Amino acid sequence: MSERIYLSPPAQTGTEIEAVTRAIASNWIAPLGPEVDAFEAELAAQCGVGHAVATASGTAAIHLALHAIGVKPGDVVVAPSFTFIGTVTPAAFIGAETWFVDSEPGTWNLNPKLLNVALATARSDNHRLGAVIAVDLFGQCADYDQIQEVCDRYGVPLIADAAEAVGATYKGSPAGSFGRAGALSFNGNKIITTSGGGALVSDDEELIVRCRHLATQAREPELHYEHVEVGYNYRMSNVLAALGRAQLSNIEERVGKRRALFARYVEELGDLPGFDFMPEAEYGLPNRWLTTLTIDPDQFGATRSDVIEALAADNVEARPVWKPMHMQPVFALARMFGGEVCERLFANGLCLPSGTDMTEEDIARVVSLVRSVRG
């Protein structure tokens, strides 16, 4: 059996063991400590904002943000259908209703015009609007100028789900710096990882301080453990923050490598009929967390699933793109605005192995397997 090529495995800088050892040696083996403080400062700097709170996951970061901005049971939270479920489960935790909106074909991200329709419908049907969550899909920022303008029209707060987009930019500003707050993920498959973890970043100090409080069981500053409200246990461990600092230290190099890998795939496979790589919007630089494309089976002569199977037969991991939320049984009753674009992307969309450390040999193997499917 050939050696396995994973979709997006962790890539180490070489300083991780030293960093984790430093944290353990200091005996700060706790969900607070100097590594958490430093990681939060470094994350805020990376995202070009004033403040950050490191969390147990990206999902936790979004949950804290929705809670802190005042989303209540029964509110409507609007999000793109084409995303990973972690974007929207926090709305369900709160008992809010999620409405889904289709993507734009040119960016695969939230369609601002349909967002406007969704918000107008919520307003005319007398729903309270809790939040809009935009997503930077596969590492490409959503069109924040347009989305923010629509949100402002309805006075609804915007949260940026930048879980997949650490290191990407929109009009020169870093992913995570848009809306009221940005959520990051350091899950094992992301461009930097703490095994599991996340962060909420924002220029709004009050919001981050409030989220840090909520993430610490809403514990009041009393020796005897005083609580006036219910919070969560969502802080990141100091040991994992040390790991995160090591990972974050070469983020630019990671982005460069993933973008170069994307360019290589385009060069090696772009001539195949029916192959369309995820477009790059003019407004920014995606981190190309995953290289994604659609395959038109009529033109290519084989389906996306045929390609996944051919790769799997040689121990190479590839996957379909995210299954849209409005097609998920758990959201069968949710409202959806549009849908054709993300349904088509899901029918034909493929994620190719995209690890930061993929070698020339790995790339050649994937390319030749993909080409072989056509015969």
Ligand SMILES: Cc1ncc(COP(=O)(O)O)c(C=O)c1O
């Ligand atoms: C778009 C998106 N949102 C949210 C999440 C949730 O992050 P986490 O897995 O850290 O909870 C992820 C990834 O896992 C994601 O890809």
